[in-house]
Amino acid sequence: MSWDEAVARIVATTSDAGRYRAPRDLASGTPHTKIAATGRDVINFASNDYLGLSQHPALRRAAIAAIACNGTGSGSARLIAGSRPTHSQLERRLAQWRCADAAILFSTGYTANLGAISTFGRHASAVLSDELNHASIIDGCRLSQSPTTVYRHCDITGLDSQLAAVGPQALVVSDTVFSMDGDIAPIHDLAAVCARHQALLILDDAHMVFGEHLTGELDCPALRVGTLSKAAGGIGGYVCGPAAYIEVLVNQARPYIFTTAGTPAATAAAIAAIDILEGSEGSQLKATLRSNIDQVRPGHPSPIIPIILGDEDRAVAVSSELQKMGILVPAIRPPTVAPGTSRLRLTVSAAHSPADMSQLLSALDAAGVDAT
Numbered sequence: 001m002s003w004d005e006a007v008a009r010i011v012a013t014t015s016d017a018g019r020y021r022a023p024r025d026l027a028s029g030t031p032h033t034k035i036a037a038t039g040r041d042v043i044n045f046a047s048n049d050y051l052g053l054s055q056h057p058a059l060r061r062a063a064i065a066a067i068a069c070n071g072t073g074s075g076s077a078r079l080i081a082g083s084r085p086t087h088s089q090l091e092r093r094l095a096q097w098r099c100a101d102a103a104i105l106f107s108t109g110y111t112a113n114l115g116a117i118s119t120f121g122r123h124a125s126a127v128l129s130d131e132l133n134h135a136s137i138i139d140g141c142r143l144s145q146s147p148t149t150v151y152r153h154c155d156i157t158g159l160d161s162q163l164a165a166v167g168p169q170a171l172v173v174s175d176t177v178f179s180m181d182g183d184i185a186p187i188h189d190l191a192a193v194c195a196r197h198q199a200l201l202i203l204d205d206a207h208m209v210f211g212e213h214l215t216g217e218l219d220c221p222a223l224r225v226g227t228l229s230k231a232a233g234g235i236g237g238y239v240c241g242p243a244a245y246i247e248v249l250v251n252q253a254r255p256y257i258f259t260t261a262g263t264p265a266a267t268a269a270a271i272a273a274i275d276i277l278e279g280s281e282g283s284q285l286k287a288t289l290r291s292n293i294d295q296v297r298p299g300h301p302s303p304i305i306p307i308i309l310g311d312e313d314r315a316v317a318v319s320s321e322l323q324k325m326g327i328l329v330p331a332i333r334p335p336t337v338a339p340g341t342s343r344l345r346l347t348v349s350a351a352h353s354p355a356d357m358s359q360l361l362s363a364l365d366a367a368g369v370d371a372t
Contacts, residue, residue, distance in 0.1 A: 026328075030055055031044050041326055045352075047347060049230065049233055049349055051231050055233075055351070064265075066268035067265050069264070086267045090270055094240060103238050103239065104249050104253075108229065108235065109225070117140025117144055118140050118255075121171055122146065124200070125166050129151070130185070154185055168198035170197065170198075170200075172190060174203060176211075177209075178207075184301045188218065191218035200220070201220050206225070209231045228270045234269045235266045293305070305347070309369075310340055318367050326359065327359065330344070
């Protein structure tokens, strides 16, 4: 079989399974936008821009000023000639913000997970990963080339037994907020069991917005991975932790060593975002987001609200029906989620107005969907 024939077969198989996908261009990054191909007006309930900071004037100004000073690119990896004062400044701000000794920047949250897990996984007796962890965590485990065990979702008792079996110097990795269900990992229980078995804990805080009860000191050695592309409204990733652990990443993490440094614009925008997040405006944005979430599902712990429909065809059909009513909510189906758990993945933002929320609730009701 030729490569052309093989590729045609892959495309046909994907299409026949009803899983062929393509990017959908949106006219803007605001909640009120258009689908570029059709010109249809929609309210975007699919974005991870949880606080609406991607459109904030302060971030725009910081990015433009950084371009004026340093240009559009860094030109090289950090260890060669690509590091700028704004990169180091952001790392210091991140460490301060996350109450850590030190921080290291990566180009994305995805590569931050690849770097942290593959680097420390190479030195681990085994890697243990929650069964609902994000793809970037799964890929980091694979790159570590260490024996990897998947433990049942948030099952501390099972993890305890598995750690006892592999012995000390294991690595445990978990999302803090799980990206498809929006539920929260038992952070302090994970830290306690890791301390008992002398394991390192890596936590991916990518989707964490309401993090006050999830931060602070843990009982075991821990690294916190984060992204600047969601609540912070920009692009980039980072790892925070003890200074010596960050030094290991600087010297051994291949996604850091062999990747061009992030743009000055993105880095400066991230500093502006942290300034907002640490201030009164950040608190107000979180309060607005909390109120919007509660209108859909009271008390839900994150902006990610899954509406499980089960059947793939139904999920796609309901998503299409909502889009006709001006509501953009994607259908999520295998292989992203397990068979039989196809869903609408609804994400709420502080940028959604009361009118937006009313329109969403009316559309869900008209589509016969119970989101509570």
